[in-house]
Amino acid sequence: MSLFHPVNLVCPACEAPVVMMAVGSVNADRRPDLREDILSDRFQDIECEACKESFRLQPQFNYLDVGRGQWIAAMQSAKMQDHLEVEDEAETLFSASYGAGAPSAAQEVGNGLKVRVTFGWPAVREKLLIQEHGLDDVIIEMMKMHILRSVESVPLAQGIELRFVDVDEDNDGYIFSWLETASEDAIENLSVPAELYKAILDNPEGWDALRTRLENGYFVDMQKFYMGEGRPAG
Ligand SMILES: [Zn+2]
Known part of the structure; x- marks a missing residue:
């Protein structure tokens, strides 16, 4: 119901x-x-x-x-x-x-x-x-962390977040958007090659520690790493 x-x-x-x-x-x-x-x-x-x-x-x-x-x-x-x-x-x-x-x-x-x-x-x-799209939300969060480390200027701030918003079929990629959470207004879009998703998928050992942290709780979102101490590892 x-x-x-x-x-x-x-x-x-x-x-x-x-x-x-x-x-x-x-x-x-x-x-x-x-x-x-x-x-x-x-x-x-x-x-x-x-x-x-x-x-x-x-x-x-x-x-x-x-x-x-x-x-x-x-x-x-x-x-x-x-x-x-x-x-x-x-x-x-x-x-x-x-x-x-x-x-x-x-x-x-x-x-x-x-x-x-x-x-x-x-x-x-x-x-x-x-x-x-049959994707793994943990890998999507890992992609965001990779994007944060890779781009020169990041509009990340309180109330601004990075979201996966669509697949980019023309370029075999995924479209992410910087947007204002409350108003949902898009600030900037970027297309990320699908190879990044595959590279993370194919290297589970390299990403294992981060996966454990992301999956520690139901809030699977890299923003939790920017808010306080978080949940103790369990
Ligand atoms: Zn009115």
Whole structure:
């Protein structure tokens, strides 16, 4: 089931009250249209009836796609600084729904699910896109770290992030975008050759230590290395 509930908002342009149905959980097996909306950057877009300004409600929902093996706690971008707490909450919820705390039939479903925590729309969209193209999200994060070390000027700053946004079929590569997390505005795109993905894939020993750190928790995102001490190795 996909669950919606009414939320009272205020139009950021004219301050008129706006009521919208916000989603609390998305079941992509039953509502593939909602998955398409996330991929098309239009899910939870709202238009103010008074002034026609359009804006977007930040994500705060659980995403389930049994067919594609994904369970995501998709949270607002502003919660990223609390990622350890959010991971703990997601773990509790997942455990009760599909993990050790769930009935055996649900646990069987859970065994096929890759669990992730994301912050902001670009991050949850990225996880769906990675699955769509049969890629490994850990390697995508490793590519970002390689890009950070390789380019001369990096627009990385608070609220700016690097996201995989599309495949580049013409150039056999992957398109990454520097974008502003909250507004989703793209600052700069770059096409990265597919050889980089393959080089990392073919050298698991060389990347093993980094993989362990990235996979330590459900928040598989290189940005966690720039925020505090992180989770102790376990
Ligand atoms: Zn308005």
